[in-house]
Amino acid sequence: MRLKNSVVVVTGASSGIGKATALAFAKKKARLALGARRLDRLNAVAKICLAQGAPDVSVRRLDVGQSADARAFVAAALRDHDRIDVLVNNAGVGWMGRLHEMPDDKVEELVATNLKGVITTTQAVLPGMLARRSGVIINVSSVVGFRASPYSAVYSATKHAIVGLSHALRGELSGTGVKVCVVYPGVTDTEFFDSTEVPVGPMYSASWVANLIVRTAQFPRRDAMVMPLRFAHLAEPLLGGLMDHGLGEARRLKSPHLSGTGLDK
Ligand SMILES: NC(=O)c1ccc[n+]([C@@H]2O[C@H](COP(=O)([O-])OP(=O)(O)OC[C@H]3O[C@@H](n4cnc5c(N)ncnc54)[C@H](OP(=O)(O)O)[C@@H]3O)[C@@H](O)[C@H]2O)c1
Numbered sequence: 001m002r003l004k005n006s007v008v009v010v011t012g013a014s015s016g017i018g019k020a021t022a023l024a025f026a027k028k029k030a031r032l033a034l035g036a037r038r039l040d041r042l043n044a045v046a047k048i049c050l051a052q053g054a055p056d057v058s059v060r061r062l063d064v065g066q067s068a069d070a071r072a073f074v075a076a077a078l079r080d081h082d083r084i085d086v087l088v089n090n091a092g093v094g095w096m097g098r099l100h101e102m103p104d105d106k107v108e109e110l111v112a113t114n115l116k117g118v119i120t121t122t123q124a125v126l127p128g129m130l131a132r133r134s135g136v137i138i139n140v141s142s143v144v145g146f147r148a149s150p151y152s153a154v155y156s157a158t159k160h161a162i163v164g165l166s167h168a169l170r171g172e173l174s175g176t177g178v179k180v181c182v183v184y185p186g187v188t189d190t191e192f193f194d195s196t197e198v199p200v201g202p203m204y205s206a207s208w209v210a211n212l213i214v215r216t217a218q219f220p221r222r223d224a225m226v227m228p229l230r231f232a233h234l235a236e237p238l239l240g241g242l243m244d245h246g247l248g249e250a251r252r253l254k255s256p257h258l259s260g261t262g263l264d265k
Helices: 016-027 039-052 067-081 104-132 153-172 206-218 229-239
Strands: 007-011 031-036 057-061 086-089 135-140 178-185 223-226 243-245
Touching: 007 016, 007 067, 007 104, 016 031, 016 039, 016 086, 016 206, 031 039, 031 067, 039 057, 057 067, 067 104, 086 104, 086 206, 104 135, 104 153, 104 178, 135 153, 135 206, 153 178, 178 206, 206 223
Parallel strands: 007 031, 007 086, 031 057, 086 135, 135 178, 178 223, 223 243
Antiparallel strands: none
């Protein structure tokens, strides 16, 4: 897909991977529709995107877990930009701890944001994409979407669910010109860990993951995995070999989350 002047919708664009993805598409001169709950942050991201080369950027407050909100967000993007070429379902929240201690409202928030939000925005963009016989839907899962992690049972379940949703939909859309791809980030240096446990180990930068998302939009033939190449063979058999790889290894980043842990060197 040619990205110049294409219309790219990014959910959860106010920080982290979503913000970096918006900036990476802006550098390719894509037109952008950005959504998240923190409008002040979104407006700041939009300003930078315009300065980086995006021809136009629209922003809208979005709680993706609210179906009406998610549909209104997509409808506004279609009104503002006439069409949607790429949807990046990135908005997501985490929670770490023992399953039996997880509060009900957190369970509901994770399922609504990480899974139902993806379903609703995808449903909303599909009629237009199918009518034009073109479009790319990129769903941001996680390495825990194929290798579940203890103390994040519900988060892992939502990220597994996205993989099932995406692969089923890929089959359903076969021959329509609309592509569905999953991106599986490894541990990435964002605000995501502000509300959960600090991960121990190397972290990817958000821009690294964003560049892989952009490459997936350009070449939407396969899923994309962000993990050290030496582990890649573990995931491939599970996913039928339909994988692209983030090149190289995670670097130990200087991160405020890691200061004092000995990993910030
Ligand atoms: N960081 C990692 O190590 C990692 C690894 C694998 C996968 N991921 C996935 O990557 C995605 C982005 O996470 P991140 O690491 O960039 O974390 P982040 O910096 O916390 O960003 C999360 C984004 O999602 C938005 N969001 C959260 N709830 C939302 C809602 N109900 N409606 C709309 N937007 C919502 C947030 O914006 P507002 O708060 O302004 O709404 C924010 O822009 C998530 O799906 C996450 O599961 C992250």
